[in-house]
Amino acid sequence: MGLMQMNRFPMAGALCAALLLAACGGQDSGDKKDKATIPANPFPSTYEPYPNSAVFITNATIIDGTGGLIDKGSLLIRNGKVSAIGTDLEMPEEATRIDAEGRWVTPGIIDNHSHLGVYPSPGVSAHGDGNEISGPVTAEVWSEHGVWPQDPGFTRAMAGGITSLHILPGSANLFGGRGVTLKNVPSRTVQGMKFPNAPYTLKMACGENPKRVYGYGGGKYPGGSPYSRMGNVAGYRESWIRAADYKRKWEKYANEGGDAPMRDLELDTLKGVLDGDILVHMHCYRADEMAQVMDISKEFGYKVTAFHHAVEAYKIADKLADYGACSSMWADWWGFKMEAYDGIKENVPLVHKAGACAIVHSDSDVGIQRLNQEAAKAWADGKKIGISIPEQEAWQWLSLNPAKSLGIAEMTGSLEPGKMADVVIWSGNPFSVYTKADQVFIDGALMYDRSDAANRPVMDFELGQPGEGDMK
Amino acid sequence: MSAQRIASLLAAAACLALPALAKPIAIVGGDIWTGTSEGTISKGVVLIDEGRIVSVSPAGSPVPVDASIVEASDKWVTPGLISAFSRTGIVEVDAEETTNDTAAGESDYSVALDAADGFNPDATSVAVTRIEGFTRIAVAPSASANLFAGQGFVADTSGEADTDISRKAFLLMSMGERGATLAGGSRPAAWAQFRAALDDSRAYPARYLASNEGTALNRVDAAALVRAARGEQLILIEAQKASDLNAIMDFAEANSDLRIAIVGADEGWRVAPRLAASGIPVIVDAFSNLPASFEQLGATAENASRLMEAGVTVAIAHLGDSSHQARLSTQVAGNAVANGLSHDDAMRALTTHPAQIFGLQGLGVIGPGARADIVVWDGDPLDVTSNPDVVMIDGKVQSLETRQTQLRDRYLKLDESTRPLAYVKP
Numbered sequence: 001m002g003l004m005q006m007n008r009f010p011m012a013g014a015l016c017a018a019l020l021l022a023a024c025g026g027q028d029s030g031d032k033k034d035k036a037t038i039p040a041n042p043f044p045s046t047y048e049p050y051p052n053s054a055v056f057i058t059n060a061t062i063i064d065g066t067g068g069l070i071d072k073g074s075l076l077i078r079n080g081k082v083s084a085i086g087t088d089l090e091m092p093e094e095a096t097r098i099d100a101e102g103r104w105v106t107p108g109i110i111d112n113h114s115h116l117g118v119y120p121s122p123g124v125s126a127h128g129d130g131n132e133i134s135g136p137v138t139a140e141v142w143s144e145h146g147v148w149p150q151d152p153g154f155t156r157a158m159a160g161g162i163t164s165l166h167i168l169p170g171s172a173n174l175f176g177g178r179g180v181t182l183k184n185v186p187s188r189t190v191q192g193m194k195f196p197n198a199p200y201t202l203k204m205a206c207g208e209n210p211k212r213v214y215g216y217g218g219g220k221y222p223g224g225s226p227y228s229r230m231g232n233v234a235g236y237r238e239s240w241i242r243a244a245d246y247k248r249k250w251e252k253y254a255n256e257g258g259d260a261p262m263r264d265l266e267l268d269t270l271k272g273v274l275d276g277d278i279l280v281h282m283h284c285y286r287a288d289e290m291a292q293v294m295d296i297s298k299e300f301g302y303k304v305t306a307f308h309h310a311v312e313a314y315k316i317a318d319k320l321a322d323y324g325a326c327s328s329m330w331a332d333w334w335g336f337k338m339e340a341y342d343g344i345k346e347n348v349p350l351v352h353k354a355g356a357c358a359i360v361h362s363d364s365d366v367g368i369q370r371l372n373q374e375a376a377k378a379w380a381d382g383k384k385i386g387i388s389i390p391e392q393e394a395w396q397w398l399s400l401n402p403a404k405s406l407g408i409a410e411m412t413g414s415l416e417p418g419k420m421a422d423v424v425i426w427s428g429n430p431f432s433v434y435t436k437a438d439q440v441f442i443d444g445a446l447m448y449d450r451s452d453a454a455n456r457p458v459m460d461f462e463l464g465q466p467g468e469g470d471m472k
Numbered sequence: 473m474s475a476q477r478i479a480s481l482l483a484a485a486a487c488l489a490l491p492a493l494a495k496p497i498a499i500v501g502g503d504i505w506t507g508t509s510e511g512t513i514s515k516g517v518v519l520i521d522e523g524r525i526v527s528v529s530p531a532g533s534p535v536p537v538d539a540s541i542v543e544a545s546d547k548w549v550t551p552g553l554i555s556a557f558s559r560t561g562i563v564e565v566d567a568e569e570t571t572n573d574t575a576a577g578e579s580d581y582s583v584a585l586d587a588a589d590g591f592n593p594d595a596t597s598v599a600v601t602r603i604e605g606f607t608r609i610a611v612a613p614s615a616s617a618n619l620f621a622g623q624g625f626v627a628d629t630s631g632e633a634d635t636d637i638s639r640k641a642f643l644l645m646s647m648g649e650r651g652a653t654l655a656g657g658s659r660p661a662a663w664a665q666f667r668a669a670l671d672d673s674r675a676y677p678a679r680y681l682a683s684n685e686g687t688a689l690n691r692v693d694a695a696a697l698v699r700a701a702r703g704e705q706l707i708l709i710e711a712q713k714a715s716d717l718n719a720i721m722d723f724a725e726a727n728s729d730l731r732i733a734i735v736g737a738d739e740g741w742r743v744a745p746r747l748a749a750s751g752i753p754v755i756v757d758a759f760s761n762l763p764a765s766f767e768q769l770g771a772t773a774e775n776a777s778r779l780m781e782a783g784v785t786v787a788i789a790h791l792g793d794s795s796h797q798a799r800l801s802t803q804v805a806g807n808a809v810a811n812g813l814s815h816d817d818a819m820r821a822l823t824t825h826p827a828q829i830f831g832l833q834g835l836g837v838i839g840p841g842a843r844a845d846i847v848v849w850d851g852d853p854l855d856v857t858s859n860p861d862v863v864m865i866d867g868k869v870q871s872l873e874t875r876q877t878q879l880r881d882r883y884l885k886l887d888e889s890t891r892p893l894a895y896v897k898p
Contacts, residue, residue, distance in 0.1 A: 121762045122769075152763055208567070318886045334876075335597065335796035337567035344880045354886070366759050366792060373803065373856045380857035384850075385880070433806030433856045462763065466714070466742065467770035471811070472761040 036260035038250070038268050040277070043144060045194035047183055049080040049420075049443030056091040057425060060100035065107035065399050065414025069392035075105055077421040080444035085415050098439075104430055107399040107414050108163025108184075108422035108440065111368050112281070112406055113308050113328050113361035117167055117182075117190070118143055120151030121365065122461075131170030132177060136214045136226060137239050139202065140265035141177035143169045147190040152459045153365040156472055158184050158448045159456075160369035161430075161437040163422035164195055166406055168203045168308075171283040172213040174226065174235040176203035178269055179281060181406050185442055186457045199407040201305070202273050206232065206284035206293060207339045233292060240300040243270030279305040279407055281328075285339035287315035294323050306405040308361065310351075311343045317354030326357035326405045330367070331374040331381075348375070348397060349382025352389060359405060360397045371398055376431035391431050420444075496521040497867065498535040502544030502848060504528060507551050507824045507837040511816075518549060520844040523867035527840055542862055542869075544848045550819065551838050552607025552845030552865065553853070556755045556787035556826040557708075557735055558798035560609045561595040561627065562587055566795050574795065575616035583669070583689060584696035585622030587613040588639040593631045597796050599874040602629035604799035605853060605860045607845040610830055612644040612708065612735075612794075619651040619662050620644075620669070623696065624708065626830050628845075630865050641830055642706040643697070644735075648716045648767050663719070670727075673697035703729040706830065708755075713767035714739040721750050733829050736760075736791065737779075738771040744782035753785035753829045758808035759792055776821065777812030787829055788821035806854035818854055843867075 055077040062073035064085060074089040075082065091097060118130030129146030132138040147167055157165065162184050169176035179201035182193040207229065215227030226232045246267040253260055272278035280297070284290045284307045297304050303324075307313065310327035311334065313320060320327060329351070334343025352358040360375045362368035379394045403413025412420040421444035428435040440448035449455035453469060462468050499518040506513060506528060515531040519539065527533075535541065564571035573590025591611065592598075601609060607629055615621035621644040627637040646654060647662055655662035665688050672679070672686035676694040684691045699705035709720055711734055721743070724732050734740070737754040740747060747754065761773040772778075780786050788808055790800040805818040813821075827836030834843040844867035851858035863870040881898030 122765050124765070156762060314880070314883050316886075332800075333793070333797070335565060336793070338565055341565055342879055344876045346880050350880075350883065365762055365764075369759075369761075370807070373807075376856045377803075380859070383857075384859055385884075431857060433803060433854060434810045436810055462769075465763065465769045466739065467763075467772060470770070470772050471774055472772050 035254060038263065038271070041200075043191055043194070045196045046189065046191045047185065047187070047194055047196055050185070050445035050447070052077070052080055052421075052441075052444035052446070054078040054083075054092055054095035055098060055441070055444070056089075056095040057098045057100050057105055057423075058091070060103055060105040060425070061429075062415065063104065063106040063392045063395045064416070065395060066416065067390075067393045067396065069390065073105070075415060075423065077423065077441065077444045080421055082415050082417050082419050082421050082423075084417055098425065100425055102428065103438065104426040104428060104435075105415075106161070106395055106424050106426065106430060107412070108424050108442065109161045109371050109398045110164045110166075110402040110406070110413060111157070111162055111362050111371060112166040112306065112359060112402040113363045114157070114165045114167055114368055115170065115363070116153040116157060116165065116365060116368070117147030117149065117151045118169070119365075120148045121153050131172045133170075133172040133213055136173050136210055136235055137175045137266065138169075138173050138177050139175040139239070139267075139269040141169060142180065143167045143177060143203075144180040144190050144194070147180070147182075147193075149187050149190050149193060150460045152462050153368070154184055154186065155457050155459060156365070157368045158440055159437060159450070159472065161372065161424040161426070161440055162368060163424070163440065163442050164403075164406075164408070164412060165368070166201065166281075166402075168201070168281060171203070171205035171209045173205060174210050174232060175239060175266075175270070176205060178278070179203050181408060183442060185447060186459070195408060197411075199277060199279055200269075200272065201279045201281050201406070202269055204236070204280060204282040206282065206289045207286060208337055209283070210235070229289070233296065236293075236296055237299070239270060240274075240296070243267050243274055244300065247271045247274050273302045274300065276302075279405070281306050281308055281405070283308045285309050285311045287312035291316060291319060294319070294325070306359065309340070309363070311340050311347065313356070314344060314347045314350040315342075317351045317356050320351065321354050321356035324357075326359050326401060327351050328359040328361040328402070328405070330363070331360065331377040345377070345381040346385060346387070348378035349387045349389060352394070352397070353382070353387050357401050357404065358397050359401045361402070372426075372430040372435070373433055376433075379431060391429075496526070496536055496539040497542060498539040499542040499544050499549055499846065499848060500535060502547045502549035504549040504838055505551075505819055506839060507820065508839045510839070515545070516549075518838060518846065520846070520864075520867050523844055525838060525840060525842045525844050525846075528838055542848060547861065548849040548851065548853055548858075549838070550605070550847050550849065550853055551823045551836050551842075552847055552863070553605045553802065553822045554826040554832070554836055555601065555606045555609040555789060555798040555801055556829065557610055557612060557789040557791060557794065558601075559614065559795040560601050560611055560629075560798045561592055561598045562590040562611060562613070563597075563795045564592070564595055575614040575621070577616035579617055580690065581692055582615075582617045582620040582622060583643065583693040585613055586625075586640065587611055587623060588625040588627075588637055591625065591627060591635075591637065593627075593633060593635045596875045597798075598629050598631050599871070600796070600876060601799050602631065602863055602870055603860060603872045603874055603877075605802065605847040605849065605863060606799060607847070607863065607865045608832065608835060609798060610641065610826065612642070615644070615646040615650065615654055615710075617654075619646050619654045619665055620693070621646065626832060628865050630868070630870060636866070640699070640705065642708050643700045644708045644710070646710040647720065648711040648713060648736075649765060650710065659716070659719075669693075669697060670701050673701040700730070703731050706731045706733060708733050708735050710735045712736045712738040712765070712771075714742040714770065716767065717743050717747070721746055721752065724750055724752060738768045738775060740784070741772065741775045741778035742770055744779050744784055747779065748783035753787065753825070754779060755787045755789050755791075755826075755829070757791040758788060758804045758811065758813075759790070773807060773811040776808040777817075780813060780817045780821075785825050785828060786817075786821050787826040788818065802854055803856055806856065809854060815854065
């Protein structure tokens with residue numbers, strides 16, 4: 001599965017180069033020799049790894065993230081990267097030694113479905129910045145413009161071993177807007193959290209939410225389009241038709257010159273998808289709807305990178321494997337609406353067993369704090385029915401697979417030398433409810449230490465409030 | 473509710489409590505967490521007859537020759553867990569109003585709304601909760617018309633039509649932010665409504681001779697509040713913030729005849745000694761550690777352990793999704809252990825403490841004479857990788873099949889080469 005998966009995503013390096021070139025091109029420069037372009041990233045990341053020294057973690061049980069397990073292993077972190085991993089490493093003189101006897105080391109967890117920052121704590125009315133429900137198609141909005149970097153939820157996620165996370169707009173709309181991938185490092189600005197060179201994503205939604213919000217919305221009957229799942233599909237297709245036309249205009253302009261097409265924020269994003277630069281993440285519960293969406297993507301020549309929630313993925317795990325979409329799933333959440341009615345506890349292991357890409361996600365400021373436990377539940381429930389998956393293989397649900405789904409797997413998601421040193425030291429086996437993240441490294445810098453208050457961040461909102469700096 | 477119906481329900485409950493069983497059952501070889509002063513008995517024997525526990529004895533104790541044996545070597549044996557707070561069985565699909573009997577904002581009534589009238593033993597969540605080791609569920613309605621949610625009940629999770637159910641086991645009401653909103657817009661409004669309602673019920677029926685309306689409650693609701701106002705019924709109050717908890721304790725001191733317990737209590741640790749001294753128990757969710765609202769600023773996952781340390785009676789429940797995920801209370805309790813609670817106390821928070829809060833006799837423990845609600849686990853009940861292998865209610869072994877396990881089994885093999893999967897009927 002590994003290689004197949006890798007090939008489905010653009011090589012991060014090439015993509016970065018493309019993004020940078022596009023960004024450098026600028027727009028409407030006035031120089032008639034320069035073509036107008038659509039800036040790929042007008043809000044560039046300002047994140048830089050924090051200073052870090054070499055760290056040598058030894059005597060650990062290491063899950064390497066690609067499916068391997070190393071007993072009594074060592075991990076060398078140097079210059080913010082994984083430098084070496086194995087059993088017979090020599091500790092460089094300058095390195096700090098951490099004896100992890102009895103403890104486990106894993107790649108940092110990556111949650112590819114979070115609304116931290118856009119639906120922050122406290123969840124007061126002024127803080128509802130995660131869904132532009134003003135229309136069913138709002139591909140023009142970007143989640144990063146709603147992220148409040150002071151959300152205390154980021155610190156709780158860090159204590160749960162989250163090193164990167166994908167912030168999505170909500171699921172009211174057919175096209176909800178762009179998602180953004182963040183490093184889970186506190187910052188005064190969202191730009192200071194943006195994962196450098198991560199591709200943008202597009203949030204789309206199937207099913208009940210769009211038709212409920214728009215069709216039944218405003219207390220009127222009928223509210224508007226879409227009113228039904230038929231309307232949902234018509235809405236997707238109409239938008240892709242406009243996007244294809246927009247793309248043709250830009251290509252014509254690029255090839256033949258003339259007047260640059262008028263920029264359209266909504267279509268910029270959809271064109272980005274058709275160009276293969278922006279990854280589609282689609283909220284979709286029901287098996288039959290996922291199958292239809294896969295056909296729509298073929299009609300218009302794009303790819304759904306991941307279906308989110310995918311409560312019925314187990315019913316079409318074979319088709320998802322053939323198509324090559326990831327499924328981002330809960331371990332056991334179910335029943336809150338009809339399209340979540342057929343949820344089962346073995347969804348994740350059944351998808352994994354079918355050879356499809358399985359991801360454990362949270363969609364929750366509570367769940368994000370213990371995704372290791374969510375994976376453990378799914379792992380154990382699979383085992384109970386005879387689907388035996390080694391823990392080290394199951395860990396791919398938490399790090400490498402979500403990294404692939406976000407187009408950052410070349411940079412993080414496993415402990416391969418050269419990758420970012422996004423690393424968690426756990427107090428024991430992370431497939432146990434009793435295990436805690438002791439230390440969290442992001443790009444080699446120690447950003448969280450459970451036993452040291454100086455290494456536990458406190459957001460502005462919590463300063464001077466009851467419980468400030470408490471163990472949470 | 474007719475007297476006849478109540479009588480028949482009581483009769484049904486009585487029948488279930490003493491099922492006629494052909495043979496005694498012996499659970500043999502497991503590590504028995506008793507919930508009593510016996511502690512944990514290694515590789516012990518639990519003997520069950522006529523729906524009751526006859527004896528709990530150490531390893532190697534003799535077993536009657538006619539007993540059916542439940543082999544529990546290398547397994548954990550615990551009392552059936554008690555879900556201390558949920559909406560299990562009163563809603564099938566939250567978003568589908570026709571299937572959702574949790575709340576009634578448009579109703580003329582509030583205190584009198586009896587959640588048991590909406591209980592459906594066939595609700596899929598009942599079996600889903602049962603197979604995770606919960607044999608009893610305390611089920612509450614949800615406040616919607618005013619700060620009074622209505623009457624809660626305690627039921628078994630057998631899913632049988634004659635489910636053992638204790639109606640009107642408690643009254644639920646909301647204070648704090650939610651109570652304030654429901655009462656008209658402020659905490660003072662909530663307290664005014666609560667006090668006026670108690671006055672109404674204390675003046676019932678005299679003041680209703682001439683009118684159906686009281687100061688705060690109509691005749692029906694005032695009548696429904698009488699038992700609680702006399703201290704004959706437990707009042708569960710939802711509240712989080714330290715100042716709200718103090719206000720409740722002030723009120724409890726001034727009304728010492730009331731029986732009060734608190735649900736939520738995220739900032740309970742800040743007033744833990746006073747809670748302990750007041751004897752007010754709490755039902756908490758150890759997942760809650762975010763300043764999700766301005767009344768939860770001090771929330772911490774160590775709340776349960778700090779409260780228990782101070783001597784407060786603590787039950788643990790998964791309050792985050794009360795309709796379908798009561799089963800996650802074990803995971804919540806496990807997280808409380810990871811945040812300072814002892815394993816024994818976490819087990820008590822799922823067994824003896826809820827039994828104590830709701831006055832459930834013979835439940836939550838494995839001891840002679842107790843009702844035979846017993847679970848055999850394939851591992852530590854609080855760990856996320858464990859599952860029950862046997863669930864017993866009143867001595868009767870329960871099915872571990874649910875709609876979910878059937879769906880799972882239908883789709884284990886995605887092979888439609890000869891027939892559609894609709895013909896696979898697990």
